[in-house]
Amino acid sequence: MNSAPKVKADTLFLIFxxxxxxxxxxxxxxxxVLPRIALKPVPQAPQWVAGVFAxxxxxxxxxxxxxxxxxxxARARTSTRLVLVSYxxxxxxxxxLEQASDTLRLPAAQFxxxxxxxxxxxxxxxxxxxEDGLIQWVKVDALLDERVRxxxxxxxxxxxxGL
Numbered sequence: 001m002n003s004a005p006k007v008k009a010d011t012l013f014l015i016f017x018x019x020x021x022x023x024x025x026x027x028x029x030x031x032x033v034l035p036r037i038a039l040k041p042v043p044q045a046p047q048w049v050a051g052v053f054a055x056x057x058x059x060x061x062x063x064x065x066x067x068x069x070x071x072x073x074a075r076a077r078t079s080t081r082l083v084l085v086s087y088x089x090x091x092x093x094x095x096x097l098e099q100a101s102d103t104l105r106l107p108a109a110q111f112x113x114x115x116x117x118x119x120x121x122x123x124x125x126x127x128x129x130x131e132d133g134l135i136q137w138v139k140v141d142a143l144l145d146e147r148v149r150x151x152x153x154x155x156x157x158x159x160x161x162g163l
Contacts, residue, residue, distance in 0.1 A: 010105040014083065015135065016097040018066045018074075022135045024128070025085065027103060029140045031092060032084040036076065045151060050096055052152075060084065061152040062094030063143065069121065074098045085140045091153060093143065106130075111137055 013024035014033075039051025039062055048068035052061050062082065066074040074080055074096045081100040087093040111126035114136070118124060125137035144152065 011108040013104050013106055013135075013137075014097075014100060015102045015104050016065075016081075016083075016100040018069055018098060019072075022130075022133065023065075024104070024106070024135050024137050025083070025095075025097075025140065026108075026137070029085045030083060031086050033100065034082040034084065036080055036082050036096065042152070046148060049148070049152070050094075053094070055084070055092065058092060060092045060094050062096060064096045065138070066096070066098060068143075069124070087143070088141050089153070093140070093152075095143075104135075106135070 012027035014027055014030055016023055016025070037053055039053050041051050042049050042061065046068075048064050050062045050064040050067075052059050054060075064074050066072055075098060077098060079099045079101045081097055083095045083097050083100055084092050085095060106128050111128045113126050114124070123139050123142040125139045125142075127134045127136045
């Protein structure tokens with residue numbers, strides 16, 4: 001008789017949309033979900049850097065994931081959210097996500113490489129083949145290249161004043 005404990009293979013994801021396409025963030029990366037708020041623009045930043053805001057004494061940069069991925073800003077919908085994620089270095093990063101109102105448990109081990117070499121979007125991870133289409137995993141730690149990371153986070157350790 002095998003008495004080994006069963007390992008739960010499901011991972012909780014926050015599901016969001018860019019246009020008609022579905023994407024997923026691992027819930028473990030999500031710190032907080034907020035409504036959209038006014039942001040202060042960041043001079044000389046790429047257009048997909050939506051701005052910054054103060055949150056609990058910390059300046060938090062915000063990316064528009066729709067604009068980053070497909071060049072079109074996120075639509076202002078009631079389901080468009082500002083999702084705070086834990087970014088490497090004990091920092092927060094805000095993401096503007098459309099239709100970010102559902103969670104789903106998916107088997108992380110069943111996500112597969114898309115088979116494309118998309119070096120310009122390393123944050124777009126593997127895909128899960130659901131009955132109603134593909135869901136692509138967005139990897140938080142790969143969202144910023146070194147140039148943008150240095151612009152948005154002024155110190156190497158994430159403990160300084162930031163922006």
